[in-house]
Amino acid sequence: MSLHLENLDLYLSSGKLPIQVLDKISFSLEDGQTLGIVGESGCGKSMTALAIMQLITSPPLLKMEGKVLWNNVNLLDLTKREMRKIRSKEIAMIFQEPMTALNPVMRVGDQIREVLREHNPGNRKSENKKIIDLLDKVGIPSPEQRAQNYPHQLSGGMRQRIMIAMALACGPRLLIADEPSTALDVTIQAQILEQLRELCREFKMGLLFISHDLDVVGYLADRILVMYAGEIVEWASTKELFASPAHPYTRALQRSRPKKNQKNKLTPIAGNVPPLDQLPQGCRFYDRCELREDQCAMQRPPVFKINEHHQVRCFLFAET
Amino acid sequence: MIGFILRRLLLLCPVLLGVITLVFFLIHLIPGDPVELMLGDSAFSADKDELREQLGLNKPVYEQYGRYLTGLFKGDLGISIHSREPVLENIVERLPATLELMAGAMFVAIGLAIPLGLISAVKRGSWIDQLAMFFSLLGVSIPNFWLGPMLILLFAIQLDWLPVNERGSFLHLILPAITLGTALASILSRITRSSVIETLGTDYIRTALSKGISEFQIVTRHAFRNALIPVVTVIGLQVGVLLSGAIITEYIFDWPGLGLLLIEGIQTRDYPLVQGCVIFIATSYVFVNLLTDLSYALVDPRVRLQ
Secondary structure, eight states, X not given: OOEEEXXXXXXXXXXXXXEEEEEEEEEEEOTTOEEEEEOOTTSSHHHHHHHHHTOOOSSOEEEEEEEEEETTEEGGGSOXXXXXXHBTTTEEEEOSOTTTSSXXXXXXXXXXXXXXXXXXXXXXXXXXXXXXXXXXXXXXXXXXXXXXXXXXXXXXXXXXXXXXXXXXXXXXXXXXXXXXXXXXXXXXXXXXXXXXXXXXXXXXXXXXXXXXXXXXXXXXXSEEEEEETTEEEEEEEHHHHHHSOOXXXXXXXXXXXXXXXXXXXXXXXXXXXXXXXSOOSSOTTGGGOSSOOHHHHHSOOOOEEEETTEEEOOGGGSOO | OHHHHHHHHHHHHHHHHHHHHHHHHHHHHSSOOHHHHHHOTTSOHHHHHHHHHXXXXXXXXXXXXXXXXXXXXXXXXXXXXXXXXXXXXXXXHHHHXXXXXXXXXXXXXXXXHHHHHHHHHHXXXXXXXXXXXXXXXXXXXXXXXXXXXXXIIIIIXXXXXXXOSSOOXXXXXXXXXXXXXXXXXXXXXXXXXXXHHHHHTSHHHXXXXXXXXXXHHIIIIIIHHHHHHHHHHXXXXXXXXHHHHHHHHHHHHTOOSHHHHHHHHHHXXXXXXXXXXXXXXXXXXXXXXXXXXXHHHHHOTTOOOO
């Protein structure tokens, strides 16, 4: 079971003009591996995830080009009904905001039951047992009572655990986690991350983990993609990315995070991600780059290979 | 829950006292003398004085007010000047007709509005949506005192499909119910539409989509119940409007309900009857509001009645 994205372009219609939100996104994720996607807000991380699941509702999707191959089947070619069979059963997803991601007027147990009933129907009793087992597995105490609760009766961490239980219900082969711990406080965040890692190992499930936090991604992922303004700017194994970050953006991201015994100020990256409808002609990071050259303003850098496990979209590596 | 109901019932008392006082004095401000109306211009003034004394109308207004209030505490709404029967009896006798009319109108309104609003929301921007919203604009713009006579002209007189005037079989109910229910249907369909559209954009709908369940289930199971919360509020608030609309509708269709009774009372300056009807309508309005608040707890588990 593997996921390959090949030159995925995504256009949304916003106002009158189409906006290209993703530009030639390509990567692959083999069975049981963990791939992290990192970048600032508005870089296209979540859009990549939603595009794989085909869950883009607003702003309205204009078109998707390229391929999203899941076990060599292009998901973009599937009918709605066929795609529904993939969702949750083979690829499941958890979202950033556990506060709003659950239906407020439905008991959490019933929200999990819905997934079971859609993909693995059984009788009510066997479903109940499965629900309790799942809640137990994601570390929810007294699962029998919790299953009867409504979302507003649970804390943020609990709700995210419910989301994870729901995602695991049908034993998917790939879990997409879109900033699952961002909305939680740090101790809960650590618990959730640890839990995700354990569960992926136990179920031998692939994980596509999205975060703006380089450390969190580094903790979980085998390999990391760095995205900027709708494109992939660097791609490397986690070890290599931390040891020798290549793209000026990745380096800036590294510098901007707090370190142990930090005495001096944090170094933020000056400026903002350019709006997707006003992208520069050359390198998209040009305005904020400390190492920019004349060439960067004129020409968009292609992807250069540093070694087997490391690629970067920057002219600095043109010679290698 | 019980504490909540008791507290709300207790709050009812000042509201009702206000209504009673207002109604009592407003009615006495209306020009016209019930005794003159009953006996006519040619009656002897001695007879008029006697009748006034009998009815207690010769006493000062504040004394009449005091007597009326003490009567109310005993459940006595007074005696109708015109029919000489207890007002409460008159009301109870006419109530079923009004309830029937309101139920019919509500059935028309909810039966039309909710499916229409739901379809409009799901097929937003389609011709079905535009057509539905055009009719809802039309429905809300047409006053029922115009719609009623037009329906009678078309369906009762020209086509002779449906009976009018007075209460009787189910067929008699159709035109009055449509007359009364149209405006409410229009309002409700718009509220349902916008509420469903809002709900369909929420995160939990995206979660539901990610589970792989069908769009039909998403709309019926997830969107609809959440979208219902504002719809229930509007239904509750509109019951009062329906009651006042019933007065006009009953008059148009000669429907023997509370509204017609009230109009008869006003025409004959039947003070106790008018007071009784208005107080009854105001009380039921307050009770419906209480029921609306209670129904929130049924629709939305986050609402705790305190």
